[in-house]
Amino acid sequence: MALPRRKPNRLPNYDYSQAGYYFITLCTKDKQPLFWQPSVGADIIRPPQGIQRSSIGRVVDEAIRAIPAHYPNVALDKFVVMPNHIHLILALAEPDGRIISAPTKPLSTVIGSMKRAAAKRAGIPLWQKSFHDHVIRGEADYRRIWSYIDANPRKWREDCYYV
Template sequence: MELPKRKPMRLPEYDYAGHGAYFVTICTKDRRCILSNITVGADAPGGPNVQLTDTGKTVEQYIQSMERMAGFHVDKYVVMPNHIHMILSVDNGPPRASAPTVSDAVGALKRLVNRRLGRDIWQRSFHEHVIRNEQDYREIWEYIDENPARWVGDRYYEP
C-alpha cells in the first residue's frame, strides 16, 4: 500500500520554541507494527492491554528520558504497534535564541532510539498539533487514553 505524501502542517507565524503543549504523533517506517501488541475484547477483560516489544521498551525508555531535556516534559504518551502519541509540554524559561523546539525534541528521540537499535525505525516526518486550550488538552488526553481500545479498527491492525 502506498502511503500518502506529507506536506508541512506548521503554522507559519507560530513560535514552536515558546511555551505551550503539543500533541505529537511519530509513526514507524512503512507503518510496521514493531512497537507493541495490543489485546482487546474477550482476551483483555480489564480493558485493552498494551504489551511492548523489545523495540517498544527502548522507545518508552527514551520517551521517559525526555524529562532530562531542558525545557520539555512528557505529560502523557502511549506506544501503539506502529506509532506513538505524546503530549509534549515546552517551558523554556525566558526567551533565548537557542531554545530547543518540538522538532529538536522529536529529532533527538528518533536519533537516540535509532542509534540504540542500530537501525532506522521511524517515518521521516512527524505530526504535531498545537494544543490551544484546556478543552483541547483534555480531549487529546482522552484520545491517547482510548487509543489502544480503537486499535482493532485501525487499517493496520492484524489479528
C-alpha cells in the same frame, strides 16, 4: 517527471520553540508494527490489559521517558506507544518552569533527538521522516487530546494508523 509536493505539516509562521502544549504523533517507517508483541496464534494485537511491548517498543518507551532529562524545559505530560506509532503531549516551558515564553530548544530538535536515540539503540531505522503536530489551544482541546491518547490502545483496530 516531477516529484509530488509534500503537504507542509507545520503551521506557517509558527514558532515551535514557543512555550505551550503540543500533541505529537510519530509513525514507524512504512507503518511497520514494531512496538507491540503480536498475540500468539492469532492475527490480532493483544487487548489493552495484555499489551506486551516488543524489545523495540521498550527502547522507544525509555527514549520518550528520557526527554525531560535531556531537555529540562520540556515536560512529558502524556504518551502512549502503539504498535506502529506513538502519541505524546509535550509541554515546553520557560527555564523557570512557567509556560509563557520560548524555551531554549524548538520542538523539532527535541523530537529529532528522541527519534535518533531510539533508532540508534534499536539498531534499525524506526521512523517516518517527519512527525505530525498539533498546537494545543485551551483546556477543552487539551482534555480531548488527553482522552484520545488514553483510549487509543482500546480503539486500536479503529485507528487511522492500523495496518
